[in-house]
Amino acid sequence: MSDSLMFNNDAYVFLETDLPEQIFTSAEMSAKLKEIATKFADDLPIDVREITGIDERVRYLLDTICELNPSPGQYFQWYAIRLEK
Template identity: 45%
Template sequence: MPDSIMYQEDGFVVLETDQPEQILTSQELLEKLKAILLTRQDDLPKELEKMTTVEDQAQYLMENFCDLDMGSDSYLQWYVIRLEK
């Protein structure tokens, strides 16, 4: 049986083009993804197209992916972190 600590998260490390590494809470990452998705409703990943709200899209993206295609010259990646062993 897996240890429950495997499913805990303390935050996310976020890597973005021309930006220093950031540590964000789940809520901060969710808000960041929502802001990006609001401007990209015509260019969503296929999995998000069926969802009707930006909130649902951002939540699904945060929980099921670790990056978002931002075009050829930019990137956005996030990874769950635990601060305690």
């Protein structure tokens, strides 16, 4: 059985093309992914585009994907981190 603490995400490291890494709370990460999913809606992977609601898309991105490459030379990466033990 998996440890439920493994799925408690305190924060995320977010990487974006030509920008320094950023640390986001869960709410900030959701807002950032909502912005990306809206701006790059046509460039998302097909499994993400098939999800109709934006909140559902964001949840799917958080739960299953950690990188998007909407255009050549551009990337977004995010990783869950725990700030306290």
